[in-house]
Amino acid sequence: MRLLSTTVCLLLMVCALGCRKAAEHTGAAQGQYHAVATVGMVRDLVENIAGEKAFVQSLMGAGVDPHLYKPTRDDVARLIRAKIVFYNGLYLEGKMIDVLEKIGAKKPVHAVAANLQEQYLLYPDGMSAHPDPHVWMDVSAWIKAAREVEQALIAFDPTNAQLYRTNAAAYIGQLEQLDSYGKRVMATIPEESRILISSHDAFNYFGRAYNIEVMGVQGLSTESEAGLRRINELVRMIVERKVKAVFVESSVPRKSIEALIAGVRARGGELEIGGELFTDAMGEEGTYEGTYIGMMDHNLTTVARALGGEAPVRGMQGRLGHERE
Ligand SMILES: [Zn+2]
Numbered sequence: 001m002r003l004l005s006t007t008v009c010l011l012l013m014v015c016a017l018g019c020r021k022a023a024e025h026t027g028a029a030q031g032q033y034h035a036v037a038t039v040g041m042v043r044d045l046v047e048n049i050a051g052e053k054a055f056v057q058s059l060m061g062a063g064v065d066p067h068l069y070k071p072t073r074d075d076v077a078r079l080i081r082a083k084i085v086f087y088n089g090l091y092l093e094g095k096m097i098d099v100l101e102k103i104g105a106k107k108p109v110h111a112v113a114a115n116l117q118e119q120y121l122l123y124p125d126g127m128s129a130h131p132d133p134h135v136w137m138d139v140s141a142w143i144k145a146a147r148e149v150e151q152a153l154i155a156f157d158p159t160n161a162q163l164y165r166t167n168a169a170a171y172i173g174q175l176e177q178l179d180s181y182g183k184r185v186m187a188t189i190p191e192e193s194r195i196l197i198s199s200h201d202a203f204n205y206f207g208r209a210y211n212i213e214v215m216g217v218q219g220l221s222t223e224s225e226a227g228l229r230r231i232n233e234l235v236r237m238i239v240e241r242k243v244k245a246v247f248v249e250s251s252v253p254r255k256s257i258e259a260l261i262a263g264v265r266a267r268g269g270e271l272e273i274g275g276e277l278f279t280d281a282m283g284e285e286g287t288y289e290g291t292y293i294g295m296m297d298h299n300l301t302t303v304a305r306a307l308g309g310e311a312p313v314r315g316m317q318g319r320l321g322h323e324r325e
Pocket residue numbers: 067134200201202220221222279280
Protein backbone atom coordinates (compact mmCIF):
# COMPACT_ATOMS: atom_id res chain seq x y z
CA MET A 1 0.00 0.00 0.00
CA ARG A 2 2.78 2.39 0.94
CA LEU A 3 4.55 1.67 -2.32
CA LEU A 4 1.35 2.39 -4.20
CA SER A 5 0.89 5.70 -2.40
CA THR A 6 4.42 6.72 -3.31
CA THR A 7 3.72 5.83 -6.93
CA VAL A 8 0.58 7.96 -6.90
CA CYS A 9 2.42 10.92 -5.39
CA LEU A 10 5.28 10.63 -7.86
CA LEU A 11 2.91 10.42 -10.77
CA LEU A 12 0.98 13.42 -9.49
CA MET A 13 4.20 15.42 -9.47
CA VAL A 14 5.33 14.23 -12.88
CA CYS A 15 1.89 14.94 -14.20
CA ALA A 16 1.93 18.51 -13.02
CA LEU A 17 4.78 18.99 -15.48
CA GLY A 18 3.75 16.81 -18.35
CA CYS A 19 -0.01 16.36 -18.33
CA ARG A 20 -0.82 18.97 -20.92
CA LYS A 21 1.10 16.87 -23.39
CA ALA A 22 -0.37 13.60 -22.14
CA ALA A 23 -3.90 14.92 -22.55
CA GLU A 24 -3.38 14.92 -26.29
CA HIS A 25 -3.06 11.13 -26.19
CA THR A 26 -6.18 10.13 -24.28
CA GLY A 27 -8.16 9.35 -27.41
CA ALA A 28 -10.66 12.09 -26.66
CA ALA A 29 -11.98 13.97 -29.68
CA GLN A 30 -12.05 17.75 -29.89
CA GLY A 31 -14.36 19.20 -27.27
CA GLN A 32 -14.66 15.94 -25.32
CA TYR A 33 -13.56 15.62 -21.74
CA HIS A 34 -11.81 12.50 -20.50
CA ALA A 35 -13.72 10.36 -18.00
CA VAL A 36 -12.46 7.15 -16.40
CA ALA A 37 -14.52 4.30 -14.96
CA THR A 38 -13.21 1.29 -13.07
CA VAL A 39 -15.37 -1.56 -14.43
CA GLY A 40 -17.12 -1.90 -17.78
CA MET A 41 -20.63 -1.70 -16.32
CA VAL A 42 -19.86 1.74 -14.92
CA ARG A 43 -18.20 2.85 -18.16
CA ASP A 44 -21.27 1.84 -20.15
CA LEU A 45 -23.51 3.79 -17.78
CA VAL A 46 -21.39 6.94 -18.05
CA GLU A 47 -21.17 6.64 -21.85
CA ASN A 48 -24.91 6.39 -22.17
CA ILE A 49 -25.56 9.51 -20.11
CA ALA A 50 -22.57 11.67 -21.13
CA GLY A 51 -23.17 10.90 -24.81
CA GLU A 52 -20.72 12.59 -27.18
CA LYS A 53 -19.54 15.02 -24.50
CA ALA A 54 -17.14 12.53 -22.87
CA PHE A 55 -14.50 10.06 -23.90
CA VAL A 56 -14.89 7.28 -21.33
CA GLN A 57 -12.25 4.66 -20.61
CA SER A 58 -12.56 1.71 -18.25
CA LEU A 59 -9.60 0.27 -16.40
CA MET A 60 -10.88 -3.34 -16.29
CA GLY A 61 -11.94 -5.18 -19.43
CA ALA A 62 -13.90 -8.37 -20.12
CA GLY A 63 -13.14 -11.29 -17.81
CA VAL A 64 -11.31 -9.20 -15.21
CA ASP A 65 -12.16 -9.70 -11.54
CA PRO A 66 -12.57 -6.32 -9.76
CA HIS A 67 -12.30 -7.77 -6.23
CA LEU A 68 -8.67 -8.69 -6.82
CA TYR A 69 -7.70 -5.98 -9.29
CA LYS A 70 -4.74 -3.82 -8.42
CA PRO A 71 -4.27 -0.63 -10.45
CA THR A 72 -1.29 -0.60 -12.78
CA ARG A 73 0.94 2.41 -13.40
CA ASP A 74 -0.98 3.07 -16.61
CA ASP A 75 -4.25 3.04 -14.67
CA VAL A 76 -2.93 5.58 -12.21
CA ALA A 77 -1.75 7.76 -15.11
CA ARG A 78 -5.24 7.51 -16.66
CA LEU A 79 -6.88 8.44 -13.37
CA ILE A 80 -4.60 11.44 -13.11
CA ARG A 81 -5.38 12.57 -16.66
CA ALA A 82 -9.15 12.13 -16.23
CA LYS A 83 -11.36 15.13 -15.55
CA ILE A 84 -13.94 13.00 -13.72
CA VAL A 85 -13.84 9.45 -12.35
CA PHE A 86 -16.61 6.92 -11.65
CA TYR A 87 -16.50 3.63 -9.77
CA ASN A 88 -19.06 1.22 -8.34
CA GLY A 89 -18.18 1.61 -4.67
CA LEU A 90 -19.40 -0.57 -1.75
CA TYR A 91 -15.85 -1.92 -1.68
CA LEU A 92 -16.15 -3.74 -5.03
CA GLU A 93 -12.84 -2.21 -6.09
CA GLY A 94 -11.28 -3.27 -2.79
CA LYS A 95 -7.67 -2.81 -3.83
CA MET A 96 -8.21 0.54 -5.51
CA ILE A 97 -9.78 2.48 -2.64
CA ASP A 98 -6.51 4.10 -1.59
CA VAL A 99 -5.79 5.40 -5.09
CA LEU A 100 -9.38 6.54 -5.64
CA GLU A 101 -9.34 8.50 -2.40
CA LYS A 102 -6.12 10.24 -3.32
CA ILE A 103 -7.41 11.11 -6.77
CA GLY A 104 -10.65 12.30 -5.17
CA ALA A 105 -8.79 15.08 -3.40
CA LYS A 106 -7.96 16.59 -6.82
CA LYS A 107 -11.07 16.04 -8.95
CA PRO A 108 -14.64 14.71 -8.84
CA VAL A 109 -14.64 10.97 -8.07
CA HIS A 110 -18.07 9.35 -7.77
CA ALA A 111 -19.27 5.97 -6.52
CA VAL A 112 -22.35 5.23 -8.63
CA ALA A 113 -23.83 3.03 -5.88
CA ALA A 114 -23.54 5.89 -3.38
CA ASN A 115 -27.18 6.90 -3.31
CA LEU A 116 -28.64 3.47 -2.62
CA GLN A 117 -30.52 3.56 0.65
CA GLU A 118 -29.16 1.68 3.61
CA GLN A 119 -32.30 -0.45 3.83
CA TYR A 120 -31.83 -1.54 0.20
CA LEU A 121 -28.37 -2.98 0.84
CA LEU A 122 -27.77 -6.62 1.75
CA TYR A 123 -25.27 -7.84 4.30
CA PRO A 124 -24.91 -11.57 3.68
CA ASP A 125 -23.63 -13.93 6.40
CA GLY A 126 -20.53 -12.81 8.18
CA MET A 127 -20.23 -9.60 6.16
CA SER A 128 -21.39 -7.08 8.73
CA ALA A 129 -18.74 -4.51 7.86
CA HIS A 130 -19.30 -4.26 4.11
CA PRO A 131 -22.54 -4.53 2.20
CA ASP A 132 -22.67 -6.80 -0.83
CA PRO A 133 -21.30 -4.67 -3.72
CA HIS A 134 -23.03 -6.52 -6.63
CA VAL A 135 -25.91 -4.05 -6.98
CA TRP A 136 -25.82 -3.86 -10.82
CA MET A 137 -27.23 -7.40 -10.86
CA ASP A 138 -30.60 -5.84 -9.97
CA VAL A 139 -31.57 -3.56 -12.86
CA SER A 140 -33.72 -1.38 -10.59
CA ALA A 141 -30.62 -0.53 -8.52
CA TRP A 142 -28.73 0.34 -11.71
CA ILE A 143 -31.50 2.80 -12.55
CA LYS A 144 -30.62 4.58 -9.29
CA ALA A 145 -26.94 4.46 -10.29
CA ALA A 146 -27.94 6.12 -13.58
CA ARG A 147 -29.54 8.95 -11.58
CA GLU A 148 -26.30 9.31 -9.62
CA VAL A 149 -24.26 9.63 -12.83
CA GLU A 150 -26.77 12.14 -14.24
CA GLN A 151 -26.46 14.33 -11.12
CA ALA A 152 -22.65 14.05 -11.08
CA LEU A 153 -22.38 15.09 -14.74
CA ILE A 154 -24.77 18.01 -14.26
CA ALA A 155 -22.67 19.27 -11.34
CA PHE A 156 -19.45 18.76 -13.30
CA ASP A 157 -20.65 20.33 -16.56
CA PRO A 158 -23.79 22.42 -15.92
CA THR A 159 -23.75 23.92 -19.42
CA ASN A 160 -24.86 20.57 -20.82
CA ALA A 161 -27.32 19.72 -18.05
CA GLN A 162 -30.25 19.41 -20.45
CA LEU A 163 -28.41 16.88 -22.63
CA TYR A 164 -27.54 14.74 -19.59
CA ARG A 165 -31.18 14.81 -18.45
CA THR A 166 -32.42 13.80 -21.88
CA ASN A 167 -29.84 10.98 -22.22
CA ALA A 168 -30.53 9.69 -18.71
CA ALA A 169 -34.28 9.62 -19.30
CA ALA A 170 -33.84 7.67 -22.56
CA TYR A 171 -31.42 5.17 -21.04
CA ILE A 172 -33.51 4.67 -17.92
CA GLY A 173 -36.46 3.91 -20.22
CA GLN A 174 -34.43 1.04 -21.74
CA LEU A 175 -33.40 -0.18 -18.29
CA GLU A 176 -37.04 -0.25 -17.18
CA GLN A 177 -37.89 -2.45 -20.16
CA LEU A 178 -35.00 -4.76 -19.27
CA ASP A 179 -36.16 -4.99 -15.66
CA SER A 180 -39.69 -5.92 -16.61
CA TYR A 181 -38.44 -8.46 -19.20
CA GLY A 182 -36.33 -10.00 -16.42
CA LYS A 183 -39.24 -10.22 -14.00
CA ARG A 184 -41.46 -11.71 -16.70
CA VAL A 185 -39.09 -14.50 -17.88
CA MET A 186 -37.78 -15.37 -14.41
CA ALA A 187 -41.37 -15.84 -13.21
CA THR A 188 -41.78 -18.71 -15.71
CA ILE A 189 -39.23 -20.94 -13.91
CA PRO A 190 -41.10 -23.78 -12.16
CA GLU A 191 -41.35 -23.37 -8.38
CA GLU A 192 -39.18 -26.41 -7.51
CA SER A 193 -36.36 -25.26 -9.80
CA ARG A 194 -36.05 -21.73 -8.47
CA ILE A 195 -32.47 -22.07 -7.25
CA LEU A 196 -29.40 -20.48 -8.79
CA ILE A 197 -25.97 -21.86 -7.87
CA SER A 198 -22.86 -20.14 -9.18
CA SER A 199 -19.15 -19.66 -8.49
CA HIS A 200 -19.29 -16.74 -6.08
CA ASP A 201 -21.92 -14.75 -4.20
CA ALA A 202 -22.72 -12.22 -6.92
CA PHE A 203 -26.45 -12.93 -7.13
CA ASN A 204 -27.94 -11.75 -3.83
CA TYR A 205 -29.58 -8.63 -5.31
CA PHE A 206 -30.44 -10.53 -8.49
CA GLY A 207 -32.14 -13.22 -6.40
CA ARG A 208 -34.17 -10.70 -4.45
CA ALA A 209 -35.17 -8.73 -7.55
CA TYR A 210 -36.08 -11.72 -9.72
CA ASN A 211 -37.37 -13.97 -6.97
CA ILE A 212 -34.97 -16.90 -7.01
CA GLU A 213 -32.98 -18.52 -4.21
CA VAL A 214 -29.23 -18.07 -4.75
CA MET A 215 -26.12 -19.84 -3.51
CA GLY A 216 -22.48 -19.20 -4.28
CA VAL A 217 -19.71 -21.72 -3.86
CA GLN A 218 -17.25 -19.04 -2.81
CA GLY A 219 -17.94 -16.09 -0.54
CA LEU A 220 -18.89 -12.58 -1.49
CA SER A 221 -15.45 -11.74 -2.76
CA THR A 222 -13.59 -14.09 -5.07
CA GLU A 223 -10.71 -13.81 -2.63
CA SER A 224 -11.99 -16.61 -0.38
CA GLU A 225 -11.25 -20.13 -1.59
CA ALA A 226 -14.26 -22.41 -1.56
CA GLY A 227 -13.82 -24.75 1.38
CA LEU A 228 -14.32 -28.48 1.05
CA ARG A 229 -17.09 -28.32 3.65
CA ARG A 230 -19.02 -25.75 1.62
CA ILE A 231 -18.69 -27.94 -1.49
CA ASN A 232 -19.96 -31.01 0.38
CA GLU A 233 -22.88 -29.07 1.83
CA LEU A 234 -23.91 -27.89 -1.62
CA VAL A 235 -23.48 -31.36 -3.17
CA ARG A 236 -25.86 -32.81 -0.58
CA MET A 237 -28.42 -30.07 -1.21
CA ILE A 238 -28.19 -30.40 -5.01
CA VAL A 239 -28.79 -34.16 -4.87
CA GLU A 240 -31.65 -33.78 -2.37
CA ARG A 241 -33.43 -31.05 -4.27
CA LYS A 242 -32.62 -32.48 -7.72
CA VAL A 243 -31.08 -29.24 -8.97
CA LYS A 244 -30.44 -29.66 -12.70
CA ALA A 245 -27.98 -26.89 -13.54
CA VAL A 246 -25.32 -24.67 -12.00
CA PHE A 247 -23.67 -21.66 -13.60
CA VAL A 248 -20.13 -20.51 -14.25
CA GLU A 249 -19.05 -16.89 -14.38
CA SER A 250 -16.88 -15.21 -16.99
CA SER A 251 -14.66 -13.45 -14.44
CA VAL A 252 -14.25 -16.29 -11.91
CA PRO A 253 -12.26 -19.54 -12.41
CA ARG A 254 -14.45 -22.64 -12.94
CA LYS A 255 -12.57 -24.80 -10.46
CA SER A 256 -15.13 -24.72 -7.65
CA ILE A 257 -18.09 -25.37 -9.98
CA GLU A 258 -16.26 -28.34 -11.49
CA ALA A 259 -15.67 -29.71 -7.99
CA LEU A 260 -19.41 -29.44 -7.40
CA ILE A 261 -20.27 -31.34 -10.57
CA ALA A 262 -17.74 -34.07 -9.75
CA GLY A 263 -19.20 -34.34 -6.22
CA VAL A 264 -22.77 -34.71 -7.47
CA ARG A 265 -21.76 -37.33 -10.07
CA ALA A 266 -19.87 -39.28 -7.39
CA ARG A 267 -23.20 -39.57 -5.54
CA GLY A 268 -24.90 -40.82 -8.69
CA GLY A 269 -26.62 -37.49 -9.43
CA GLU A 270 -26.67 -35.51 -12.67
CA LEU A 271 -25.70 -31.89 -12.87
CA GLU A 272 -24.76 -29.74 -15.79
CA ILE A 273 -23.43 -26.28 -16.46
CA GLY A 274 -26.46 -24.17 -17.35
CA GLY A 275 -24.32 -21.55 -19.04
CA GLU A 276 -21.75 -18.86 -18.41
CA LEU A 277 -23.06 -15.74 -16.72
CA PHE A 278 -21.58 -12.26 -16.64
CA THR A 279 -21.32 -11.01 -13.09
CA ASP A 280 -18.33 -8.82 -12.31
CA ALA A 281 -17.39 -8.08 -15.91
CA MET A 282 -19.33 -7.68 -19.15
CA GLY A 283 -18.81 -9.69 -22.35
CA GLU A 284 -16.31 -8.87 -25.09
CA GLU A 285 -16.23 -5.28 -26.24
CA GLY A 286 -18.06 -4.74 -29.50
CA THR A 287 -20.66 -7.45 -28.81
CA TYR A 288 -24.17 -6.97 -27.41
CA GLU A 289 -23.09 -8.90 -24.28
CA GLY A 290 -20.32 -6.33 -23.92
CA THR A 291 -22.96 -3.76 -22.89
CA TYR A 292 -24.74 -3.65 -19.54
CA ILE A 293 -28.14 -4.28 -21.14
CA GLY A 294 -26.74 -7.16 -23.21
CA MET A 295 -25.00 -8.68 -20.20
CA MET A 296 -28.15 -8.66 -18.08
CA ASP A 297 -30.35 -9.81 -20.98
CA HIS A 298 -27.93 -12.74 -21.36
CA ASN A 299 -28.01 -13.54 -17.63
CA LEU A 300 -31.80 -13.35 -17.27
CA THR A 301 -32.44 -15.30 -20.47
CA THR A 302 -29.81 -17.98 -19.73
CA VAL A 303 -30.95 -18.59 -16.14
CA ALA A 304 -34.64 -18.71 -17.08
CA ARG A 305 -34.07 -21.18 -19.92
CA ALA A 306 -31.58 -23.43 -18.09
CA LEU A 307 -33.90 -23.82 -15.10
CA GLY A 308 -36.93 -24.79 -17.17
CA GLY A 309 -38.51 -21.38 -17.69
CA GLU A 310 -39.51 -19.74 -20.94
CA ALA A 311 -37.49 -17.02 -22.62
CA PRO A 312 -36.68 -16.32 -26.28
CA VAL A 313 -33.38 -17.98 -27.24
CA ARG A 314 -32.02 -14.64 -28.52
CA GLY A 315 -33.26 -12.70 -25.53
CA MET A 316 -35.27 -9.55 -24.99
CA GLN A 317 -34.57 -7.97 -28.37
CA GLY A 318 -33.25 -10.84 -30.49
CA ARG A 319 -29.64 -9.71 -30.15
CA LEU A 320 -28.05 -12.40 -27.94
CA GLY A 321 -25.38 -14.80 -29.17
CA HIS A 322 -24.38 -12.92 -32.29
CA GLU A 323 -20.75 -12.28 -33.02
CA ARG A 324 -19.52 -8.68 -33.22
CA GLU A 325 -22.22 -6.29 -34.29
ZN1 LIG B 1 -18.02 -10.27 -7.29
